[in-house]
Amino acid sequence: MVKEIGSGVNDNRPKFLALLADPSVGRIVIEHKDRGTRFGFRYIETLLHTYGREIEVVNQADTSTEDLLADLTSIVYSFCARLYGQRRAKRTTERLVQELEAEHAVD
Known part of the structure; x- marks a missing residue:
């Protein structure tokens, strides 16, 4: 199992x-x-x-409506997770660029 x-x-x-x-x-x-x-x-x-x-x-599933609602919920959840993941990645990238620029300015 x-x-x-x-x-x-x-x-x-x-x-x-x-x-x-x-x-x-x-x-x-x-x-x-x-x-x-x-x-x-x-x-x-x-x-x-x-x-x-x-x-x-x-x-x-008891009804096809239940299936459709579950599918819609999962699609919205998936898109939200991707969107927040992209935002997080963008913030991380921006922070890294700032850190690199700050290090370069010190040198």
Whole structure:
């Protein structure tokens, strides 16, 4: 059994990727469809099925509205995280440039 807590928006999840890559794993069980991947679940399901494997979702969403709301929430969350990450990176870069300029001015 492999446990990994992560968002389906994040495509850099080592344990989940290892399960997908390991042909000896015949069945992958996930709690919610969006924990596997937020988008393209049917692609993964189809590819696994092609190789005689399956992915099973334990808690199916009650309605398609629930799925859509979850998708919208994850998209907004992902964009906010990227935006704040870009801002943080810009501030870090600006601080480093100021430090380098200050060091150069001293020399």
